[in-house]
Amino acid sequence: MVVEKIGINNLSVEAGMRQLAEHLGEDIEFWGLTGLLHDLDYNETKDDEARHTYLTAEWLTQHAPPQEMMHAIHAHPGHVSCESRLDWSLYCVDPATGFLVACALMHPDKKLASLDSDFMIRRFHEKRFAAGALRENMQACSHLGLELPDFLLIVRDGMQKISGILGL
């Protein structure tokens, strides 16, 4: 039941989280799994933000997910505040993946591999471009000691590893 709820967005966030964990010397599998599961209840709660992630928590109860993982999942839509590096990472990777998909689709090559810092940063400052990808959330990468261009390149590198699945 849980597996069938994993959408392509969750795969992108997993890929970004894995790459970021590797860069920061954190637990790649644990961070990747947190990304993979973060939006499990997306379809069921898209019109009910207050329930988002809490339904996921109900579904995962039988698997006894680590508290640290659930805290990060609850923090990504702002239900609780970000405290750990895992919390901040999910918080900034989530909008970054949607932003990078939009960047790739706008690029003449339609490839993640073609996105360089200049291109990404120019799009970042265009307020109307991918407006749903919250810039403020992405800028929270500063809590990880990362500059925005470096952070975006890390997430892009992670997503490139599943470029075949993403078709980008």
Ligand SMILES: [Fe+2]
């Ligand atoms: Fe979400």
